[in-house]
């Protein structure tokens with residue numbers, strides 16, 4: 001760990017323990033006196049918010065699992081039983097279902113924060129890649145969780161998405177079909193599929209928790225980025241994490257909880273689909289099968305490509321490409337705040353993702369398909385063309401001399417622009 005803790009146990013037990021299993025020292029060094037850049041804004045509270053979301057999903061899920069029945073015949077009614085009969089069951093179920101959406105709102109803000117401020121650049125590449133893995137496992141977990149209420153959208157969503165693997169038949173005949181039947185545990189989506197999804201949905205959050213531990217470990221080795229993108233150089237650039245950053249995190253978390261409570265108590269079904277209150281029926285296909293809102297941009301990319309296999313490859317590539325961002329971005333400056341050209345492309349990219357989200361919810365026909373193709377093109381062009389080229393041709397604005405100067409005004413020690421702006425050379 002890069003930062004040495006200045007923890008001094010005061011009690012005799014504390015000293016005894018510190019020599020045998022220094023957990024308190026680890027916690028103190030990581031979350032109490034850890035040097036935090038003094039200029040962090042509220043976008044840096046989302047890491048803590050995400051940790052809260054993960055814990056809340058695991059706790060509420062644990063209680064739901066005590067009453068849920070993972071069988072084709074009983075799943076739908078057991079969720080209704082939880083909502084109507086179990087003490088506070090409606091609340092726990094709402095927290096869990098709304099919590100999934102809130103988790104994704106937070107993770108998208110967290111990712112876009114990282115993209116804007118260049119938090120993926122050296123020395124934080126591994127931290128970033130662990131984040132991408134977390135995102136991938138989160139998507140798998142949410143997809144399987146959405147199957148569990150066994151409503152119409154659950155059933156048909158699973159049918160459409162698992163069927164995508166059959167496109168592999170185009171590469172090796174029979175391979176795709178074999179994979180799909182293996183996933184289903186039969187020749188169609190059934191209670192068997194539901195049961196294995198339940199098992200995996202219970203397991204994967206713990207995989208996420210393990211990845212989050214590595215993510216935070218990597219964060220503590222590299223140190224936190226900040227809105228200037230400059231490194232901490234002197235003591236004046238940082239403050240101890242407690243109470244400063246912890247207090248700010250608490251304010252951010254409470255604001256987030258207000259929004260969470262608004263959805264959970266006032267309109268718990270707003271973020272879901274009405275058809276999921278109709279029990280799964282393999283004989284009736286809903287007119288529009290749409291995934292949850294947080295998958296819509298990827299769904300739009302999938303449908304934008306005319307060939308099924310091509311669509312599947314594009315959809316998975318849209319996530320996989322994030323792994324390579326630290327090397328695709330050639331800029332010597334981390335933060336977009338000082339990048340006059342790239343800044344505009346960043347907002348164009350954010351707009352494209354929102355547009356893809358909208359198009360994913362529309363029927364795959366006519367003008368919707370046309371625009372989905374345009375924005376899919378830009379999605380990939382942003383990573384493969386804009387990031388490498390703009391980084392080379394743009395002249396960044398002059399950076400502040402230090403983090404302290406960016407907060408307190410001039411007076412900090414001079415930092416040559418190139419030194420601050422060349423993270424890759426570290």
Ligand code: HEM
Pocket residue numbers: 043044045046047048050051054107110111114117119120124127128130131132134135208212215216219223224225226322
């Ligand atoms: C369960 C999901 C996640 C949890 C609990 C989590 C947790 C955290 C925490 C506590 C921090 C430090 C505080 C902060 O900077 O906000 C952090 C930083 C960071 N996270 Fe995550 N994270 C998650 C998902 C992701 C994802 C999906 C990505 C990217 C694909 C990501 C990329 C980063 C980066 C680059 C940083 C460093 C930010 C900086 O210092 O500027 N994280 N994360």
